[in-house]
Amino acid sequence: MIRFEQVSVRYDGTDRPTLSGVDLAVPEGELVLLVGPSGVGKSTLLGTVSGLVPHFTGGVLSGRVTVGGRDTRTHKPRELADLVGTVGQDPLAHFVTDTVEDELAYGMESLGLAPDVMRRRVEETLDLLGLAELRDRPIATLSGGQQQRVAIGSVLTPHPKVLVLDEPTSALDPAAAEEVLAVLQRLVHDLGTTVLMAEHRLERVVQYADQVVLLPAPGAAPVMGAPAEIMAVSPVRPPVAELGLLAGWDPLPLSVRDARRGAGELRERLASASPPGSPVSAGVSVVPAPMSGGPRPGRLARLLGRTKAAETPGPADPISRVESLGVRRGRIEALRRVTLTVAPGETVALMGRNGAGKSTLLGALVGMVEPTSGSVRVGGLAPARTDPRAMIRRVGLVPQEPRDLLYADTVAAECAAADRDAGAAEGTCRALVTELLPGVEDGTHPRDLSEGQRLALALALVLTARPPLLLLDEPTRGLDYAAKGRLVGVLRSLAAEGHAIVLATHDVELAAELAHRVVILADGEVVADGPTGRVVVSSPAFAPQTAKILTPQEWLTVSQVRAALEAGA
DSSP: OEEEEEEEEEOTTOSSOSEEEEEEEEOTTOEEEEEOSTTSSHHHHHHHHHTHHHHTTOSEEEEEEEETTEETTTSOHHHHTTTEEEEOSOGGGGOOSSBHHHHHHHHHHHTTOOHHHHHHHHHHHHHHTTOGGGTTSBGGGSOHHHHHHHHHHHHHTTOOSEEEEESTTTTSOHHHHHHHHHHHHHHHHHHOOEEEEEOSOHHHHGGGOSEEEEOOSTTOOOEEEOHHHHHHHOSSOOHHHHHHHHHTOSSOOOSHHHHHHTOHHHHHHHTTSOOOOOSEETTEEOOOOOOTTSOOHHHHHHHHOOOOGGGSOOTTSOSEEEEEEEEEETTEEEEEEEEEEEOTTOEEEEEOSTTSSHHHHHHHHHTSSOOSEEEEEETTBOGGGSOHHHHTTTEEEEOSSGGGGOOSSSHHHHHHHHHHHHTOOTTHHHHHHHHHSTTOOTTOOGGGSOHHHHHHHHHHHHHTTOOSEEEEESTTTTOOHHHHHHHHHHHHHHHHTTOEEEEEOSOHHHHHHHOSEEEEEETTEEEEEEEHHHHHHTOTTTOOHHHHHHTTSOOOOHHHHHHHHHTTO
């Protein structure tokens, strides 16, 4: 169905091609997963299938890409629209209408399908993706995960023969991701749809793949093969495969079910060891050493400077206190009776299904959302009623889309503006960027950075003001496992220096690795709040893969198991 013949792509101003020597075929009716570290050209490869590369992105495409016999160099995206459906990393860039139902119908209308066919397919897609209750909602009022499902639905309704998906589950909660993947499985198995997908959260998707294409490095030729064979040699792999390699399992498991079948001996070895307990006790944090790749606490502390004692509450004086918070947006009650305190040095993960109120709670903490009832205090101030210039020194938010913080034309200009806004010494932000994002030149335009690099830049901009409270909304979108490890190291360093961190995430592996506490929201209410191990192990939806494999023992991460085995377990 898709054929790549010696394909290379080079962009202007680069000293090496983004893609080189791609020669492979994607069979009809298979789900093929594209994997590799950040920045190796996965999105570019997907773009060559839809015709976006080079017709919209520019650059020089060498070789030949054919889809269903059509050459993408001679057929522009609109001439492939009946054959190829594409969803990119940013769903907002995908939308052309205002409401959910109109968006689902737009692609079919453009292709001239009959009204009765359009109506039937819209209803089918609303049911398939759990969007029926949102059909009349303005897209702008949806959560990021809900928008992601609408974007996927809008390309399903025209019934394309090929689906090209770039991180389709990155903004989805675990249950919604399973629903979307189940739909893709039905399309592949029952209708013969060909799916080419790039995804960093391999723990969600690798067990469903028929084949895996590995891009090992920028410009390197890809390797294609069976999922277990590729995972054994890939620089990026899910926890289940990492645990399998650690334990020496053969064949390498790709699903929790397969891993549990062979985990008996490993459980016996670990029976004499105890999983580490909650690192938070009575408001005092004990933070583990950072993962490899992250800056050491001392180095980061020198860059940030210690927060003044007057601005850092002690254990008995939380940095943030939320009491019976209620937020109403039109007819929607986004938050109801939410109570939450966050102590210095504490990392709290907000979890829950899409639309549960996680981003709204972060918005209330930073002052972007006005409470309808109850109260929010950060450093003794009400964020929504305080001058933003005063709040910037107390709380900083890295939003779901880091680009929302990026306005300048160069990295240097962004850093200079951050220094001015925070009243920091000249060069403070640039030093943070160097630590978090080595190798990026001052003259680089933020739009030329990868998703992970933009996140690191946005984090540096926010940290320039040294806020005691740091908020992150879906911070691992676009990050591979190595980049996620570096982020964990940075955040652990900040917590060790007394910064409180609240992150809204669907990434259960990140929560298991980093969070001291997990707070689960449902329909705007807190339904669980406790130490990470206690909350996630008891939740089928939010338990990490290691916990599912080794239950009833309460191991959360592969790194915990590795440490126990190295200690003689």
